[in-house]
Amino acid sequence: xxxxxxxxxxxxxxxxxxxxxxxxxxxxxxxxxxxxxxxxxxxxxxxxxxxxxxxxxxxxxxxxxxxxxxxxxxxxxxxxxxxxxxxxxxxxxxxxxxxxxxxxxx
Amino acid sequence: xxxxxxxxxxxxxxxxxxxxxxxxxxxxxxxxxxxxxxxxxxxxxxxxxxxxxxxxxxxxxxxxxxxxxxxxxxxxxxxxxxxxxxxxxxxxxxxxxxxxxxxxxxxxxxxxxxxxxxxxxxxxxxxxxxxxxxxxxxxxxxxxxxxxxxxxxxxxxxxxxxxxxxxxxxxxxxxxxxxxxxxxxxxxxxxxxxxxxxxxxxxxxxxxxxxxxxxxxxxxxxxxxxxxxxxxxxxxxxxxxxxxxxxxxxxxxxxxxxxxxxxxxxxxxxxxxxxxxxxxxxxxxxxxxxxxxxxxxxxxxxxxxxxxxxxxxxxxxxxxxxxxxxxxxxxxxxxxxxxxxxxxxxxxxxxxx
Numbered sequence: 094x095x096x097x098x099x100x101x102x103x104x105x106x107x108x109x110x111x112x113x114x115x116x117x118x119x120x121x122x123x124x125x126x127x128x129x130x131x132x133x134x135x136x137x138x139x140x141x142x143x144x145x146x147x148x149x150x151x152x153x154x155x156x157x158x159x160x161x162x163x164x165x166x167x168x169x170x171x172x173x174x175x176x177x178x179x180x181x182x183x184x185x186x187x188x189x190x191x192x193x194x195x196x197x198x199x
Numbered sequence: 200x201x202x203x204x205x206x207x208x209x210x211x212x213x214x215x216x217x218x219x220x221x222x223x224x225x226x227x228x229x230x231x232x233x234x235x236x237x238x239x240x241x242x243x244x245x246x247x248x249x250x251x252x253x254x255x256x257x258x259x260x261x262x263x264x265x266x267x268x269x270x271x272x273x274x275x276x277x278x279x280x281x282x283x284x285x286x287x288x289x290x291x292x293x294x295x296x297x298x299x300x301x302x303x304x305x306x307x308x309x310x311x312x313x314x315x316x317x318x319x320x321x322x323x324x325x326x327x328x329x330x331x332x333x334x335x336x337x338x339x340x341x342x343x344x345x346x347x348x349x350x351x352x353x354x355x356x357x358x359x360x361x362x363x364x365x366x367x368x369x370x371x372x373x374x375x376x377x378x379x380x381x382x383x384x385x386x387x388x389x390x391x392x393x394x395x396x397x398x399x400x401x402x403x404x405x406x407x408x409x410x411x412x413x414x415x416x417x418x419x420x421x422x423x424x425x426x427x428x429x430x431x432x433x434x435x436x437x438x439x440x441x442x443x444x445x446x447x448x449x450x451x452x453x454x455x456x457x458x459x460x461x462x463x464x465x466x467x468x469x470x471x472x473x474x475x476x477x478x479x480x481x482x483x484x485x486x487x488x489x490x491x492x493x494x495x496x497x498x499x500x501x502x503x504x505x506x507x508x509x510x511x512x513x514x515x516x517x518x519x520x521x522x523x524x525x526x527x528x529x530x531x532x533x534x535x536x537x538x539x540x541x542x543x544x545x546x547x548x549x550x551x552x
Contacts, residue, residue: 114460118334120352120415120428121359121466122443125499154339156387162460170306179338 098137108134113192114162120136128196134168138190141165141172144158152177161189213243226253259313261303265292266325272332275341290358291326297343299324299364301402305363305394306370308489309401310496315369326356335361335366342495350420353441357417359541363398364391364414375503382415382508384465388511389472393495396431397488407480407487413437432475450474451507452542457466471541472509479516479537483530490530494520510545512540516543 114125121167130137152158159178163185165171176185216225224243245253266276267289271390279292286293299322306312314320323341332345334353342365344355355361368391372378377387392414400410414437415428423445425438434448448470449456455471456464480487497519498512504522507515517534524530538545 114439116460117462117466118257119336119364119445120334120418121356121464123460142481154372157334157336157365158338159334159464160461180334186378186456 095198106172108124108168109137109141111137111188111192111196112162112164113189113196114160116162117158117160119157124197124198126198128192130195137165137191138167140184140188140193141167144172144174144186144188145171146174149174149176150180155179163188205218211358213257221255222253222339224257227257251354259303259307259319261300261314262319262321263299263303264321265295265299265321266323267292268325268328269344270327271414272329274325274328274338275323275342276327289326291344291346293364294341294354294356295326296322296491298356298359298398299342299366299402301359302363302366302398304403305398305488309492313495314369315366316373324362335365337365342366347418347420351423352418354550355418358393358396359399359402359415360414361418362395366394367391367394370394371499375507376505377507378501378505379462379465382468383463383506384462385402385468386472386507386509386512387468388465389476390430390495390499392431392469393476393492394430397492401488404486407477407484407491408484410487412477413438419503427468429473431470431473432481434474448473450541470541472512475537475539475541475543478540479533482533482536490524491533493523494534496528497520497523509543513543513545 094149108131110127112125112127114123116123140191148158155177161176161178161181164174181189213221213224216397242258244258246256248254263282265280266274267278268274269277273445278289279289280296286296293428296433301449303322304315305316314517316324324344325341326344328343328345330349331341331349333352342362347353347355368387371387371390377383378389395414396410397413412432413430414426416426419425419429419438419537423438423443425443427437429446429448434450435446436446437446439445447456447467449468450470451474452471456467460468461467476491479494480491483490488513494516501515501519503512503515517531520521520528520530520534535545
């Protein structure tokens with residue numbers, strides 16, 4: 094039985110760590126970005142807490158759209174969500190854009 | 200024979216014709232007008248019968264509309280080409296329009312299906328979606344195409360297989376309604392690849408032996424080491440690139456991929472039923488849309504439940520082949536051999552995994 098999981102970044106002593114994995118899409122080729130930081134914890138915390146982690150919603154009608162798995166490891170808590178591409182707006186988009194800009198890709 | 204696309208005002212005129220020789224055409228036109236309130240096209244053919252009477256016939260025709268999102272993520276975008284309008288200068292617009300037509304042609308001419316829902320549903324597409332957007336998708340009502348990121352992907356309208364794939368998600372939505380997760384999701388994906396490939400094969404009049412069996416050929420830029428996104432003939436061999444890695448599709452059930460991403464790997468595990476279809480088509484030979492495609496189409500309409508798994512679908516293809524071609528037919532034997540070739544039994548029970 095084969096196993097395929099996106100490679101996780103190595104654990105580090107960073108204060109925050111955010112992983113963004115984009116899967117699905119017509120091509121089915123996953124992409125991922127991650128950021129680790131001790132310096133901008135307040136900024137990142139603001140971005141993370143702005144997201145509606147418990148009310149993500151679904152997009153049952155779409156096919157071949159991207160799905161964004163977002164994991165935020167914060168000093169006191171870890172949040173995880175699977176966000177359909179159609180719902181990656183507002184605070185979700187702001188968080189993902191920031192991780193893509195600031196973090197490493199691949 | 201003259202053929203043309205009939206606009207609604209002309210349908211109305213035909214419906215009002217009272218001369219006996221136009222009775223059938225008038226009836227057809229009336230039904231066309233009654234069936235669908237949205238504007239609707241039909242194909243009008245004129246022929247002469249043995250007594251040199253003019254015979255007018257109406258048949259199904261697509262009703263396409265293409266929108267331009269102008270690199271925003273707003274749908275449907277500005278309407279840029281409607282049914283019957285001439286090609287313009289925007290390649291993506293015209294590729295989408297032509298691909299919708301080619302998909303409509305396969306379903307209508309080969310399987311007698313009038314559009315996605317079987318009732319002449321208008322075919323809507325949007326191009327130039329998003330900025331550097333490297334995807335194409337079906338949102339439940341329309342096909343949407345990005346321009347690609349120019350590094351890995353070019354235009355997603357560049358292959359009929361992609362356009363046929365997206366519209367077939369609509370056909371599955373209106374028929375089997377397979378859920379988009381795990382095995383039923385991988386079947387949903389595979390059915391889109393099967394008919395996406397058949398749209399291309401039908402348009403190019405290829406046989407099972409001459410078809411490429413590639414999905415998304417020409418989408419990658421020249422910087423990528425790969426011929427396409429997927430290979431139905433040899434899943435796992437479509438690309439092998441330093442940046443993208445190797446095509447991860449399994450070619451048999453023993454290598455089914457378990458993952459939580461991509462709705463349970465629907466774009467990975469579709470390789471298994473994709474190859475089963477290829478094996479059936481290869482064994483039967485000739486035009487794949489005729490017998491292999493017919494078996495798959497019959498299966499799609501055979502009353503599958505939304506959570507049908509690989510084994511259930513495989514058994515349904517054998518049942519569909521037996522119903523149409525007979526229990527001891529070459530088609531039944533080919534269906535059994537195709538699934539056996541990917542490690543899925545056709546008696547309703549899965550093997551492997």
